[in-house]
Amino acid sequence: MTEHSLWRFSRALHRAINERQLKDLTNLIDDNVEWAVYGPIDMFPFLGARRGKPAVMEVCKQVADNVRVHRFERESVLLGLDSGASIMRFSLTALDSNRPISLRLAQFAQFRAGILTSMRVVIDTFDLVEQALGHPLHLPRIA
Amino acid sequence: MTEHSLWRFSRALHRAINERQLKDLTNLIDDNVEWAVYGPIDMFPFLGARRGKPAVMEVCKQVADNVRVHRFERESVLLGLDSGASIMRFSLTALDSNRPISLRLAQFAQFRAGILTSMRVVIDTFDLVEQALGHPLHLPRIA
Numbered sequence: 001m002t003e004h005s006l007w008r009f010s011r012a013l014h015r016a017i018n019e020r021q022l023k024d025l026t027n028l029i030d031d032n033v034e035w036a037v038y039g040p041i042d043m044f045p046f047l048g049a050r051r052g053k054p055a056v057m058e059v060c061k062q063v064a065d066n067v068r069v070h071r072f073e074r075e076s077v078l079l080g081l082d083s084g085a086s087i088m089r090f091s092l093t094a095l096d097s098n099r100p101i102s103l104r105l106a107q108f109a110q111f112r113a114g115i116l117t118s119m120r121v122v123i124d125t126f127d128l129v130e131q132a133l134g135h136p137l138h139l140p141r142i143a
Numbered sequence: 144m145t146e147h148s149l150w151r152f153s154r155a156l157h158r159a160i161n162e163r164q165l166k167d168l169t170n171l172i173d174d175n176v177e178w179a180v181y182g183p184i185d186m187f188p189f190l191g192a193r194r195g196k197p198a199v200m201e202v203c204k205q206v207a208d209n210v211r212v213h214r215f216e217r218e219s220v221l222l223g224l225d226s227g228a229s230i231m232r233f234s235l236t237a238l239d240s241n242r243p244i245s246l247r248l249a250q251f252a253q254f255r256a257g258i259l260t261s262m263r264v265v266i267d268t269f270d271l272v273e274q275a276l277g278h279p280l281h282l283p284r285i286a
Contacts, residue, residue: 038270080221094285104181120219126268129269
C-alpha cells in the first residue's frame with residue numbers, strides 16, 4: 001500500500017520549515033498550485049493567497065524564517081483518493097520574539113498524481129494573534 | 144445512491160438556526176456527541192466545547208438567537224464513508240447589532256449510522272472578531 005500523498009507532502013513541508021531542506025517540497029508542488037492560508041496578512045505577511053510554485057516556495061521560506069515547529073498532533077483526519085484534510089494542533093516558537101505559540105488549523109489539500117495542486121488552510125486566528133502579541137485582547141460579550 | 148449524512152445534517156442545522164425547527168436536528172445527533180467550535184468564548188459564549196445531545200441542542204438554540212444565515216458556499220469538500228469535512232463561507236447577520244458578517248470555517252463531522260457523533264469546527268476567528276466589533280483591530284507587523 002502506497003503512502004498517502006498528504007503524509008509525504010506534510011513531511012516535506014515540515015522539513016522545509018524546520019531544516020530549510022526545500023528539495024523534497026519543490027518536487028511535490030504543481031507549477032500552477034493554488035494556495036490560500038486565511039488570516040491577518042498585515043500582521044503575518046506569509047499568510048494569504050499565492051499562485052504558482054515559485055510564490056508558494058517563497059512563502060514557505062518566509063514561514064521557515066519566522067517559526068520553528070516543535071510538535072504537532074492530528075486531531076481529525078479525512079483522506080480521499082487524491083485529497084486529504086486534517087485538523088492539526090502545532091506547538092511552535094515565533095523566532096522573532098522567541099514566544100511559544102500553540103496553533104490550531106484545518107488544512108484541505110488536493111493532489112494530482114501525488115503533486116499538490118491546491119491547499120487551503122483555516123486557522124483559529126484570534127488565538128494566534130493573542131499569542132503572537134503576548135497578551136489577551138479585550139473583547140466585549142456579544143451574546 | 145443515498146444522500147451523504149453531512150448534507151442531511153447540514154440541512155437540519157440550517158433549519159434549526161434560521162427557522163428554529165429543531166426536530167430534524169435532534170434526530171440526527173448522538174446522545175454522547177462530542178462538539179467543539181474553537182474560538183473566543185468570552186465574546187461568543189456559544190462557541191467552545193459541548194458534550195452530549197442536550198448541551199449541543201442548547202448551543203444550537205443560542206446560535207439561532209444570535210445569527211441569521213443568508214447564504215453559504217462550500218469552498219472545499221471531502222467526504223468519507225461515515226465522515227465529511229468542508230471549508231465553508233457563510234454570509235450572516237449578527238442579530239444583536241444587525242451587522243453583516245462573512246465567516247469562513249472548516250468543519251469535520253463524524254457519523255455513525257447517519258447520526259452525528261463528533262463535530263469539530265475551526266473558524267477564521269480574528270476576521271470574525273473584527274466584523275463583530277465593527278472596526279479593525281490594530282496589529283503590529285510580526286515578520
